[in-house]
Amino acid sequence: MSKKVVIVGGGIIGTMHAVLALQEGYSVVQCERDLTPLSASMRNFGLIWVSGREVGTELELALRAREIWGEVGAKVPATGFRANGSLTIARNAAEMQVLEEANSLPDAKSRGFSLLTRAETHALEPVLAGDFIGALRCTQDAAAEPQFLLSALRDFLKSNENYQWVPNFEAMDFTHNESGNHVTDVKGTTLSGDLVVFCPGAFHKGFLSTFFVDAPVRRVRLQMAATVPLPEKIGHSLADGDSLRYYPAFKDLSLSALPPQPQVAAENYMQLLLVQRLDGTLTIGDTHEYVEPFGYEITEAPYEHLSSVISAIFGTSAPAIARRWDGIYSQSTGSELYFRKTIAPGAVVITGGGGRGNTISPAIAEETMIQWR
Ligand SMILES: Cc1cc2nc3c(=O)[nH]c(=O)nc-3n(C[C@H](O)[C@H](O)[C@H](O)COP(=O)(O)OP(=O)(O)OC[C@H]3O[C@@H](n4cnc5c(N)ncnc54)[C@H](O)[C@@H]3O)c2cc1C
Structure with missing residues (x-):
C-alpha cells in the first residue's frame, strides 16, 4: 500500500x-x-521570476523550479502558466548601465538575458511607447494566474x-x-x-x-492593485529600474550610481512590477512593510507614484485602478x-x-x- x-x-x-x-x-x-x-x-503577481535571483543556490533552485513549472503548466493549462518573459525597463543612463552589466554577467545566458534598445523594446511591446532608454529581457521569467x-x-x-x-x-x-x-x-x-x-x-x-x-523568519506586508482592462496586449511582465535595488542578482553592480528613489517609493520600499492578466487587467505593485505591527490601511500615494511610472513608460495615461488588496508573506531571514x-x-x-x-x-x-x- x-x-x-x-x-x-x-x-x-x-x-x-x-x-x-x-x-x-x-x-x-x-x-x-x-x-x-x-x-x-x-x-x-503570479510571477515565476528568475531574473532577479542571486547567482548560486538561489538561481539554481529558481531554474529548477522554472523547469517544473513548465511541466506542471503543460499538464494543467488552466493555471494560466505561460513562458512570457519579462522586461526590466531603464529610464535613465544609470539604470541602463546596471542592465548592461547584468547582461554581461557569466550567468546571463542561463537566465535568458538580452539587452534591448528602446526601439527594440517598443517593437516587442508596442504599448511601451514612452520615455525610456532600453530594457533587459529575461526569457526564463514566466507567469501564472493566481486567481x-x-x-x-x-x-x-x-x-x-x-x-x-x-x-x-x-x-x-x-x-x-x-x-x-x-x-x-x-x-x-x-x-x-x-x-x-x-x-x-x-x-x-x-x-x-x-x-x-x-x-529566522519574518512576515512582510505588501499592497497591490489591479487596473481596469487594457485593450492592448502586453505579453511580457514588466519591472522598472527600482526593482534593480531589491533583487539580489544585481547587488554587486553599479547600484550606487542610481539616482535616489522618489520619497514615496523609498519610504514604502517600492518597485514597479506589472503583469497583464488574461482578462486584460494589469496587476501592479508593490510596497513592502517589514516591521510589525503592520498598518491596516490601503494607502493612496504609492499607487499614484506607480501610475505615474506606468504613464511615463507607456507614454500615455495609466489605466485607472479598479481594485486594491494587501497580502502578507513569510520570509526566511537566515x-x-x-x-x-x-x-x-x-x-x-x-x-x-x-x-x-x-x-x-x-x-x-x-x-x-x-x-x-
Ligand atoms: C502581494 C504579494 C505578491 C507576491 N508576488 C509574488 C510573485 O509574483 N512571485 C513569487 O514568486 N512570489 C510572490 N509572492 C510570495 C508568494 O506569494 C508566497 O511566498 C507564497 O504564496 C507562499 O505560499 P504558501 O503556500 O507558503 O503560503 P500561503 O499562500 O499563505 O498559504 C498558506 C495556507 O495555509 C493555510 N493554513 C495556515 N495555517 C493553517 C492551519 N493551522 N490549518 C490549516 N490550514 C492552515 C492558510 O489558510 C493558507 O491558505 C508574493 C506575496 C505577496 C503577499
Whole structure:
C-alpha cells in the first residue's frame, strides 16, 4: 500500500507538495483552514521570476523550479502558466548601465538575458511607447494566474483517486507516535499519515508558534492593485529600474550610481512590477512593510507614484485602478533560502519562501520528495 501524506495548507507550497507527492506514488490528504485558500498565493503577481535571483543556490533552485513549472503548466493549462518573459525597463543612463552589466554577467545566458534598445523594446511591446532608454529581457521569467492557479491544480489533483481535499479544517494539534503523524482540528477530527508537511504560509501563530520560536523568519506586508482592462496586449511582465535595488542578482553592480528613489517609493520600499492578466487587467505593485505591527490601511500615494511610472513608460495615461488588496508573506531571514524544520520523524514545517515563494514552490516540494526517498 502507498504511503500516506497529510499536507496542511492549501497555498502554493502545500499544493506543489500535493502535485509532486502524487507523482511519486504517495496518497495525499490536503487540508486548509479556509473554505478556499485566500492568502499570499492568491494575492500575488503570479510571477515565476528568475531574473532577479542571486547567482548560486538561489538561481539554481529558481531554474529548477522554472523547469517544473513548465511541466506542471503543460499538464494543467488552466493555471494560466505561460513562458512570457519579462522586461526590466531603464529610464535613465544609470539604470541602463546596471542592465548592461547584468547582461554581461557569466550567468546571463542561463537566465535568458538580452539587452534591448528602446526601439527594440517598443517593437516587442508596442504599448511601451514612452520615455525610456532600453530594457533587459529575461526569457526564463514566466507567469501564472493566481486567481485560478490553486483551484486549477486542485481540480487536476482531484482527478486522481489517491488525492483528498479537506477544506475548512484548521489544524490545531499535532502528535507523533508509533502509528505515524496525526493532525487534529478544532472539531476533534484527526487526519493521520506516515508523513506530514505543514505549509502554513505567514500563519506563524496558533499551535504552530512553538515551531517558530527564534526561527529566522519574518512576515512582510505588501499592497497591490489591479487596473481596469487594457485593450492592448502586453505579453511580457514588466519591472522598472527600482526593482534593480531589491533583487539580489544585481547587488554587486553599479547600484550606487542610481539616482535616489522618489520619497514615496523609498519610504514604502517600492518597485514597479506589472503583469497583464488574461482578462486584460494589469496587476501592479508593490510596497513592502517589514516591521510589525503592520498598518491596516490601503494607502493612496504609492499607487499614484506607480501610475505615474506606468504613464511615463507607456507614454500615455495609466489605466485607472479598479481594485486594491494587501497580502502578507513569510520570509526566511537566515542563510537558508526558505524555512524547513523537522518537528518529528516524518513531519516537517515549510514556509519562508518570501517574495519568491511562488517561483520556487515546486523546487521546494521536490527537495521534500528527495528527502523522503
Ligand atoms: C502581494 C504579494 C505578491 C507576491 N508576488 C509574488 C510573485 O509574483 N512571485 C513569487 O514568486 N512570489 C510572490 N509572492 C510570495 C508568494 O506569494 C508566497 O511566498 C507564497 O504564496 C507562499 O505560499 P504558501 O503556500 O507558503 O503560503 P500561503 O499562500 O499563505 O498559504 C498558506 C495556507 O495555509 C493555510 N493554513 C495556515 N495555517 C493553517 C492551519 N493551522 N490549518 C490549516 N490550514 C492552515 C492558510 O489558510 C493558507 O491558505 C508574493 C506575496 C505577496 C503577499
